[in-house]
Amino acid sequence: DADVTQTPRNRITKTGKRIMLECSQTKGHDRMYWYRQDPGLGLRLIYYSFDVKDINKGEISDGYSVSRQAQAKFSLSLESAIPNQTALYFCATSDTGTGSYEQYFGPGTRLTVT
Amino acid sequence: GQQVMQIPQYQHVQEGEDFTTYCNSSTTLSNIQWYKQRPGGHPVFLIQLVKSGEVKKQKRLTFQFGEAKKNSSLHITATQTTDVGTYFCALTQGGSEKLVFGKGTKLTVNP
Numbered sequence: 001d002a003d004v005t006q007t008p009r010n011r012i013t014k015t016g017k018r019i020m021l022e023c024s025q026t027k028g029h030d031r032m033y034w035y036r037q038d039p040g041l042g043l044r045l046i047y048y049s050f051d052v053k054d055i056n057k058g059e060i061s062d063g064y065s066v067s068r069q070a071q072a073k074f075s076l077s078l079e080s081a082i083p084n085q086t087a088l089y090f091c092a093t094s095d096t097g098t099g100s101y102e103q104y105f106g107p108g109t110r111l112t113v114t
Numbered sequence: 115g116q117q118v119m120q121i122p123q124y125q126h127v128q129e130g131e132d133f134t135t136y137c138n139s140s141t142t143l144s145n146i147q148w149y150k151q152r153p154g155g156h157p158v159f160l161i162q163l164v165k166s167g168e169v170k171k172q173k174r175l176t177f178q179f180g181e182a183k184k185n186s187s188l189h190i191t192a193t194q195t196t197d198v199g200t201y202f203c204a205l206t207q208g209g210s211e212k213l214v215f216g217k218g219t220k221l222t223v224n225p
Contacts, residue, residue, distance in 0.1 A: 042217040105156040
């Protein structure tokens, strides 16, 4: 969905490096999420934020941190990248007010840690 | 946390054949969503089911929510090559808007 953008789209980094993945949205949604996708494992929640002052750990938060700089921006950081963090990372948003839990996903960032 | 089992993991069909994927939970669900992810793409919302026994249709796709609200299915009639992709079910965890995704069913269609 063009309303949710992620940068970079692809990144190769070395073990031990700090890396930041960025997500921006123009949908005006208050809720934002970070997932990682690995083959055969589906989508797993890393962190989520229900508003600018609210940050929560998801299923697999170890080794990651996040920052919600504004309602429209949610960044994911890998403090010291390791090879098993090689994965496809998705940002998603949802809107409190609709009564639907529908999430809108960005195009993804493919991260490779060597 | 809440778990959801999705089967099968893979399904290969000839174009024109039907396809079904199932999601099962050990606990009663408040709602369930279905997403489709095309190869190289991102998940895209298809539908949300809320009511016990609910059936919804989108052209050749039929979505069902079980009477006990513990299982759901997605059925595609007469598959086409455009149906290729991975289909995920997702359920909300507790009273929050966090989604727990099934591991997905990857559908390939032989023309």
